[in-house]
Each structure stands twice: as C-alpha cells, then as structure tokens.
Amino acid sequence: MSIFGSISDPAATFLLTGARVVDPSAGEDRVRDLAVVDGLLADPAALPADAPRIDASGFVATPGLCDLHTHLREPGLERAETIASGTRAAARGGFTTVCAMPNTDPPPDDSESVRWILDRAGGAASRVRVVAAATQGRGGEQPTNVVELAASGIVGVSDDGAAIGSGAVARELLAGLASLGLPLIEHAEDARTAQGSVMRAGPTATRLGLAGWPESAELSMVERDIALAEETGAWVHFTHLSTAGALEAIRRAKRRGIRVTCDVTPHHLALTDDWVAGWRGFAWEEPGGVAADPFGAPLDAALAYDPACRVNPPLASRGDAMALLAGVADGTIDAIATDHAPHPRERKGVEFGAAAPGMIGLETALSLGLAAVESGSLELVRLIEALSTKPASLIGETRSLAAGSVADLVVFDAGARWRLGASGLASTSSNTPLLGMELPGVVRMTVAGGRITYRDGLDARRLSPGCGTMRTAHPAASDGCRSARTRNSIRMRDQASGASSGRRSCSPASSSSSLSACSASTGRSGCWWCFSSSTWSCSSSSA
Amino acid sequence: MSWPGADAQAAGVWPHRHLLDVDQLTLAELEQCLDVAVEMRERRTRREALDLLRGEVVGLAFHEPSTRTRVSFELAAKALGAEVVDLRIEASSVSKGESLVDTLRTLEQTGVSTIVLRHPMSGAPYLAARSCGARIVNAGDGTHAHPTQALVDALTLREALGPLEGKKIAIVGDIGHSRVARSNMHSLTALGASVWLAGPRAWVAGFAGWPGVTVADRLEDALVDADAVMALRIQLEREAGDGAVASLREYTAEWGLDEARMSRARPGAPLLHPGPTNEGVEITAELAASKRSLIGTQVANGVPIRMAVLSLLAR
Ligand SMILES: [Zn+2]
Helix, strand or coil: CEEECCCCCCCECEEEEEEEEEEHHHCEEEEEEEEEECCEEECHHHCCCCCEEEECCCCEEEECEEEEEECCCCCCCCCCCCHHHHHHHHHHCCEEEEEECCCCCCCCCCHHHHHHHHHHCCCCCCEEEEEEECEHHHCCCCECCHHHHHHCCCCEEECCCCCCCCHHHHHHHHHHHHCCCCCEEEECCCHHHHCCCCEECCHHHHHHCCCEECCHHHHHHHHHHHHHHHHHCCCEEEECCCCHHHHHHHHHHHHCCCCEEEEECHHHHHCCHHHHHCCCCCCCCCCCHHHHCCCCCCCCCCCCCCHHHCCCCCCCCHHHHHHHHHHHHCCCCCEECCCECCCCHHHHCCCHHHCCCCCCCCCCHHHHHHHHHHHCCCCHHHHHHHHHHHHHHHCCCCCCCCCCCECCEEEEEEEEEEECCHHHCCCCCCCCCCCCCEEEEEEEEEEECCEEEEEECCCHHHEEEHHHHHHHHCCCCCCCCCCHHHHHHHHHHHHHHCCCCCCEEEEEHHHCCCCECCCCCCHHHCCCCCCECCCEEEEECCC | CCCCCHHHHHCCCCCCCCECCHHHCCHHHHHHHHHHHHHHHHHHHCCCCCCCCCCCEEEEEECCCCCHHHHHHHHHHHHCCCEEEEECCCCCCCCCCCCHHHHHHHHHHCCCCEEEEEECCCCHHHHHHHHCCCEEEEEEECCCECHHHHHHHHHHHHHHHCCCCCCEEEEECCCCCCHHHHHHHHHHHHCCCEEEEECCHHHHHHHCCCCCEEECCCHHHHHCCCCEEEECCCCHHHHHHHCCCCCHHHHHHHHCECHHHHCCCCCCCCEECCCCCCECCCECHHHHCCCCECHHHHHHHHHHHHHHHHHHHCC
C-alpha cells in the first residue's frame, strides 16, 4: 500500500538497516545502516531506543532525486495536473525536488506569480522550485525582469515549449542573467525548421507518412546559444536534448570552457522513434518488427500512431538514444530530467498529429534508468548522479547520505518489477506509452528534507520494533485516527478523491491549533506514519 | 457462393477485421482480394444481385473532399446490398469541433458495422480501429496509406501485364507526400515487382532502403525498360511553398511525363495515375488520352475492388 506524506510533516526518526547505500557525492556504494534522527542523518548510536527500525536489506538507498524539468500545470491547467498531484507523483518516483516549468496559464513571469506557486507548494509531497518564464507571457518578445525574479527565488528562466526564437532577445536575456548566476533553460528547437513536424525525421517517419523533425532543428539552436553563452559569459542549460549532433556540439563547448549544461529525458534514452510505429522495445534491445525493418514490417494496429508517443522534441533514432546514453555515462549530459508533461485524455485521445506533445515521467524515470543499468548501458552510480546529486547541485541544493546531512533520500527495490497501470499512477494524467509494461525498480520510501513523503510496501514485517511500540502508544481512540490502518485508509481515500490534503493529519502539537487536538500525546516514541520523534498529537478536524 | 474466396470466407479464413493498409496482407490474401474483385466485376456486369452485405450499414466518413473514392465505395456497398450512410463531415462535425472518435462512436451507435474513413492525418484509421467497434476501411489517411487504391492498381497492372513477378514499375512524382505510392510499394513488391522511384530529391530520398524499391537518380533510369509507369498527382497548393521544386514549370520540365519520355519504357508500357490528373503538369493531355493510359481502367476497377474488400471484411 502506498502512502503519501508532505514536506510540512513532522521530521522523521528511524533506522534503515542493511540497505545498499549508493551516494555519488561520496563515491559510496556499500551495505550499511542509515539512521535518521529528527530529520537528520545521524550516527545509529544516537538513535532513540524505541525508534522504528526498517529492514531495508535488498533495497538500495540513494540521495533523493531532483527533477530539473517538471510540468505541474497549476495554475490554469489543473485538469492535467496540480501541484498536489504532481508532487505526489514526484514522491512516488523518488523525487524530493521538482523544478516547475512555466508552461502554465498564466505563466509565472513576475515575482508575485512565482511566490503564488511557492506558497501553494508549501505542503506538497516534494519541494517545488520555480523556473520562471524567460519572456512576458512566454511570448518570446519582451524579456522578463530577471533581477526581480531572481530575488523571488527562482532557479532559472525558460520559455519551454519553444526556444527563444529571436537571437537578440536571447542575447539580452543572457546579458541580464550573467551576473545573477541563473541559467537560461533552453528548449532548443528552431520553430521554422520543425514547423509541421510531428516525429523524428527518418525511415520510420517516411514509412508512417508523418512529417519529420530534422536534427538541424535542434542543432542550429544549440549552436546559436553556445555562441551567445560564450559571448555573454552567461549560463545556458539545454533541456531535453535529443540528438547526437547537438550533444557533440555541447561536448566541444564544454571542452572550451563555455558555461553550458544539459539534460536528457528518460524517454529519449530508452525509447526510440520506432515506438510511433508500434514497436515496444528499449533503445539498447535487439531490434525487431518495425524497428528492424521500418519499411517492410506491417504496422501494429493496436499500437501504431499511439499519441502517447508524441513528445517534443520527438523520440530519437536508436543511434541518437545510444549516443545520449553514452553522454550520460561520460558526464557530458549533466542530468536526467523527466519533462513530466501531463495532458488530460481529450488532448491525447486524438489523431497522432493533433495530439498535444508530451508524456508523464516522474513515476517511471527511475525505472527506465534502472532498465538501462540492467542492460549494462549505464552504471548505477552514474544514473543516481544524473538523477540526483548533479541536478541538485545545478540548482544550489546538496544531496549527501553522510551523517549530519538533512535526510533527503529514496529507498527502492531495484530488483522488483511493477506493471504500469493508469489507475495506480499518482499523477492526474496517464499519458505514457509505457502503460501496461512491466518495469524494474519499485520505490519503497522517499524522504524529502527529513520528512517521509512516500512509503510503499514497508509493511510490519519490515518495521520493527518501533512499529509495535507506536501502535501501543496510540490508544485506539473513538475517532479511529490512532491506528495505522485507519490512518492509511484515510490517506488512500483522500488520494482517491483528489482532495488536496487529508482532513486528518499527523502534526506537531504546537501547530495543531486549527485542528481539534486529539487526546493522545505519546512524547518521543513518535507516530507510526511519520516516525516523528517530536511531541505530536494525532488530530482530526470535523469533516 | 461460388466466387473465388467465398469458401475461404465462409470458413472464416479472412483474418482481418479492418483494412488499414496493404502491409497487413499476405501475398495469398492480396491475390485473394484481386480474385474476388474479378469475380465481383463479372457478376456486376451480368447485373447479378449480390446481397452479401444485406442488412449491414456502411458509413462513409470522409474528412477530406474526394469524389472518386467516395462514390466507388458507395456504389460497392450498395451493389452488395448494404445501406449507406454518408456523413457529410466537412459540413457538419468538423465545424462543430467534434473529434474523430466522437464522430465514429456516433456513427457506430446508429448501427453502422463498417466505416470507410478518409482523413487528412496519417494514422487516423489506427485511432479509429482502436476506439470504436466498427470495422474500419482506410480510404486514404494523410500521406500514409491508400490500400484500396493500391489494390485497384495491382489489379489493373496484373490484367495489363500478367503476373507482376519480375516486372519493373516506375513511380514518378511527389512520392514523399503520396499515400498511393506508399501502399503501392507494399503491394507491388509483395507481388514480386521491382519498384523504381523518380522525382525531386527531397521527395524520394527517404525511401532508400525499402526492400524491392530503387530510388533513381534520374528520370531516365526509372523509365528505361519499365513495364509500367505510374504518375502521381502533384498537389498544386502544397508544391508552391514546399521548396522541393522551384516551380511547377520546372517540375514539368524535369519530371513531367510525355510520349518522348515514355518511349524509354518497354513498347506500349501502360501509364497509370490515381487521378484526378493535372494535365500539362505531371503528364501531358495527349499521354493521358493515349492508348497507354489505363486511367479509365483504374476508375472502372475501383468499384469491384471495394466490393471485394467490403465483403471479405464482413466475413
Ligand atoms: Zn520543452
């Protein structure tokens, strides 16, 4: 059973035993215990005797994942996703930070709208950082006030969905950003070159009679911005890179010391343009069907032209995908970012060419990465570095599993497999061609900033003895919120009904003033749910 | 029933619920389609009543203007005893903002068992086949496929040339944007012919590597010793802004077909064109009206082929 928490829950205390700890920041990969006391990683000796112990043998523990490119769709497009649902999807995927892209209605192009998002995300299931619009209304004409925006705490600016079409506007933006140390996050696509195109140019596009997006649509924009980065000394971050040629240009620019960074999506690493024709194999697998013979093999009527496969930039060729994987492996690609792009059914249940581009990715990113690791295409430590420590460092966050650090981690069962079903997703949308597929890697627990934001399958067998202690510490009061079972069912119900937060919640006694405090106060032994060691009370408001 | 294919059909051998493209048909199934069409044509000539689709309703959902294909499907359905519902898409649902899926589900609820779909977007019939219960016949989708036209062309060529095994067939023009060319590449190569493509580079380059297909550098290479030549319709509106050719006049000068160019092909090699033709652009008026031209035969084969497809799909 999966249970969600929030970053405003009480800090957790617990001991994780026997996990394989993979921490790229320390070059660590070994089996050890991880102690968390009041939300901080601590020496296991410092753990209270009655703290819950979680048997994590067979699981992997890594620093929490950080997504540089997430579409939360709020405000304005809440039918696709909300800050609440999107961050739950993040927590379920092992992410503790998501960078919200400005493709909202209206887009955040001033400090007030940035603060609105940050306020709204105060009790979310993951930290939310904001990427503001690069131009007013994302219109491409008038640069936003980057000095004011920087003061409101943004991590970068972008007109994602489109590149900054005008070189003059891009240059003006970069000149302003240079002294602020913030990146222009560029969706590198020359709009005129890509105009009318709905997939990657190549044999499969030819076969399907779909207009193809040539590599030059990305490359030309990357080369322009490299030149602008060199000229202005500002930082350009290329997001969702999709072609070998653009990767090569970035590799050369990095060698010359130009300030450029880049990310790639899990789907551009694992999926290929053959998916549009109905093939369902990963980029590193032996091609079959249409992938092996784009002209000869019959199209699969059940899967060809699946609008879920329409993304921007389009899914790449096998050669591009393998080059991008190599780019992650050698560090030229700084990060794997999901480009989680939820869309409601009516924008995807249409003809391929009419479908909104984008697929969801928060809940499958780690799994696709682990599939690449299983195939031998990528080292686990490199995967975690690209999903966690490196992107976090790009936005000024740290990730470490050393004692003394804030507990920000994900625990997953790399060997377990799960079948992706629309109903099991935390996201409001289910637009992904991976539906129905079996994927490796199940997230068991996500801890963001010392708070448990997600748990799955950590049943009593894996919880001891604190679990029992807590159960007895919770008198079965008449409102029924003391027992873990009831609490869980409340959470699940709230989740199912889409309520923004549970009406009942664990909260420190000090902050429960708006709720009618429940009678039980158990002191240090903590709460079954949040493993809090702070004085807490179990509260319920009248429904 | 005694017509070819009837036994197989009665035995439930026809394994396809939809006709989305000819790529899904085996060589035997392709030949079965053509054989059934021949039989249908003969019975129709004898004015025999065929009621294979009695009680069925065939819906025509043409999201793109087309006279020739729509009329031939309508005649074919009626000749088989079906009722026909012609959805005037251009006029009604598109302007109301109805989605394709909505339209087809509405049609399905009126009792339609087979939907003949013409759509400007590639892949639309695949969406239709997934999202509604009716049988789907692709009557042309975007620049992807036009399976019944390919069957018409295969029948026309088989009757003009005999078995297509080893025959050289040239396709000339805007291959890249042609659903007719794509479907013909599947069916003609499956029937054993070698297909040569000729046209401006941007329109043909992507097909290099298609099994049994050769991309010619020059028009002469495609035409020399060709057993048949197929010209494609140039989309006058599109080609103006496409950039692949400088102008229609230049296109005609370099790739337009006339008797002189056709003389490189085998003597009397037939000329096909899916119509309607732009005379004086892709072919001369004289060539279109010449003895070589099988354009009229193609039109005549349109109804029997569609009868064959509709009846085979109906089991
Ligand atoms: Zn983008």
